[in-house]
Amino acid sequence: MQLVDQWNRRIRKLRVSLTDQCNLRCRYCMPLHPEFLDKSSYLTPQQYKEIIGELLDYGIEEVRITGGEPLVRQDFDEVIQELAKLKIPSLSLTTNGLLRSVPTSSGKHYPHHVGNCVQRWRQCIQ
Secondary structure (H helix, E strand, C coil), X not given: CCCECCCCCECXXXXXXXXXXXXXXXXXXXXXXXXXCCHHHCCCHHHHHHHHHHHHCCCCCEEEEECCCHHHCCCHHHHHHHHHCCCXXXXXXXXXXXXXXXXXXXXXXXXXXXXXXCCCHHHHCC
16 A cells, blocks of 8 residues: 555655754744743654554655754654664655764764765664
8 A cells, every 4th residue: 555645646755853842043943932842742762663664564765854953852863773673765864963963862973974864874873
């Protein structure tokens, strides 16, 4: 089975927002007094893996991790570790890149290419 939109086009791409928070306060995308979601309502890394894994069975080929700024999420590295197990054909990341040298909760540093593509994470996290 494949996912299709209202015009019967096949849906192959999925954007996944890990958080609504950001480390910048750009005037064009951040309200003056933002109200963020409670972090307890975020999906767990395992839930992301389960949901995206199911969607792969329906023909999703590309997954883009977004936010807010996804690198501000405390368990970002755990989410990526879970997603790397899925063997997603194309896994990418949208980031402002400012936090790419910050150590993760596992003590690893984000690689310098993190703004370009997450596919290489499979090698970084093994």
